[in-house]
Amino acid sequence: MKQYPFLDLALANAPYMDELKTAACDVIEGGRYLRGEQTQLLEQEIAELCQVKHSIGVSNGLDALKLILRAYKELGRLRDGDEVIVPANTYVATVLAVSDNGLVPVLCEPREDTLNMDSSLIEGLITDRTRAIMPVHLYGTPCWDAGLMQVARDHDLLIIEDNAQAIGAASDVAGLHGTFVTGGLGDAAGNSFYPTKNLGALGDVGAVTTSDDALADAVRALANYGSDRRYHNIYLGYNCRVDEIQAAMLRVKLRYLERENDERAAIARVYDECISNPRVKTPVIFEGMRQIWHQYVVRVEGRDDFRAYLNANGVGSDIHYATPPHRQPCYKDLAHLSFPITERLADEVVSLPIAPPLTTDDARAIADIINRF
Numbered sequence: 470m471k472q473y474p475f476l477d478l479a480l481a482n483a484p485y486m487d488e489l490k491t492a493a494c495d496v497i498e499g500g501r502y503l504r505g506e507q508t509q510l511l512e513q514e515i516a517e518l519c520q521v522k523h524s525i526g527v528s529n530g531l532d533a534l535k536l537i538l539r540a541y542k543e544l545g546r547l548r549d550g551d552e553v554i555v556p557a558n559t560y561v562a563t564v565l566a567v568s569d570n571g572l573v574p575v576l577c578e579p580r581e582d583t584l585n586m587d588s589s590l591i592e593g594l595i596t597d598r599t600r601a602i603m604p605v606h607l608y609g610t611p612c613w614d615a616g617l618m619q620v621a622r623d624h625d626l627l628i629i630e631d632n633a634q635a636i637g638a639a640s641d642v643a644g645l646h647g648t649f650v651t652g653g654l655g656d657a658a659g660n661s662f663y664p665t666k667n668l669g670a671l672g673d674v675g676a677v678t679t680s681d682d683a684l685a686d687a688v689r690a691l692a693n694y695g696s697d698r699r700y701h702n703i704y705l706g707y708n709c710r711v712d713e714i715q716a717a718m719l720r721v722k723l724r725y726l727e728r729e730n731d732e733r734a735a736i737a738r739v740y741d742e743c744i745s746n747p748r749v750k751t752p753v754i755f756e757g758m759r760q761i762w763h764q765y766v767v768r769v770e771g772r773d774d775f776r777a778y779l780n781a782n783g784v785g786s787d788i789h790y791a792t793p794p795h796r797q798p799c800y801k802d803l804a805h806l807s808f809p810i811t812e813r814l815a816d817e818v819v820s821l822p823i824a825p826p827l828t829t830d831d832a833r834a835i836a837d838i839i840n841r842f
């Protein structure tokens with residue numbers, strides 16, 4: 470029986486092995502392991518991709534989000550106890566970045582079609598302490614619309630994108646600076662290049678993207694001990710730097726991002742056309758916006774039976790995510806809240822294989838298996 474693993478990173482990176490090895494050897498032999506040419510070039514390339522003025526390479530996606538919030542505090546835009554509106558339906562890291570900075574996360578239910586934060590609900594969550602909104606482009610579907618921008622404008626709120634799952638995606642509505650690419654839609658964005666993300670390093674890397682000069686300077690200093698120039702520390706900073714080797718790995722992978730995103734989109738279309746089991750609800754493909762399909766997530770009542778059936782037929786699957794942030798033990802202070810849509814999603818979502826080297830033929834075969842469930 471043919472096996473369809475959910476994700477095999479060694480197989481996913483296999484096509485680039487020669488280039489990755491050469492790039493790693495060049496760094497090893499070059500003798501510059503941090504703050505070198507590879508990081509600088511990566512930052513230029515990420516800034517270009519996200520159509521922003523600045524990109525600062527950092528240690529990982531969570532640190533990228535944390536650094537943005539901390540930098541806004543240093544710049545006087547945020548204060549301890551300020552409220553930040555975040556989606557209830559997200560990976561916990563989004564919320565952790567807010568809590569870590571002494572800010573208060575205010576959770577917002579998703580829409581049933583995009584599974585992203587419902588911008589029409591934001592107005593009702595605003596208090597005199599609300600200072601920012603943090604939309605997450607979950608699974609690679611842009612979370613951006615005119616309503617989001619309007620409420621931000623009306624209440625003078627910062628918009629900080631969590632672009633960890635959507636590098637290369639594009640919205641159908643222009644962002645604050647007239648561009649459409651995620652990571653450049655709002656005031657600033659945190660990006661992740663964790664190995665399983667669409668643009669994945671061979672370890673941890675992240676990036677902050679922004680067109681705000683002051684924010685970029687503050688983030689860059691904070692990520693390097695709070696130092697604006699050598700042995701001169703203006704902030705109580707951190708060490709959140711990027712390894713040159715990982716920057717080099719990413720620059721290899723970046724050359725193939727567009728192609729890989731196209732391949733994922735082709736697989737999503739096959740699933741969409743071929744899965745016809747009424748028990749399996751497929752995600753919406755939005756014409757006009759560019760979804761990059763970090764995950765292809767179906768909804769199934771009786772998920773455990775479905776996953777056991779898939780497994781018995783050689784099809785790997787995963788769950789993103791089984792427990793929403795407000796149900797995590799670390800968020801006991803949010804446990805009394807109720808988010809029915811988020812909670813139902815957590816019970817029903819199943820991620821199907823979509824990452825390379827999966828082919829459209831594989832997707833057709835998987836759809837056939839699903840239709841016999």
Ligand SMILES: *Cc1c(COP(=O)(O)O)cnc(C)c1O
Pocket residue numbers: 529530531532559560562563605631633634660661662663673674675
């Ligand atoms: C992966 C992810 C993060 C964190 O990125 P890391 O690089 O793993 O720290 C943050 N938010 C979302 C939505 C993510 O998927």
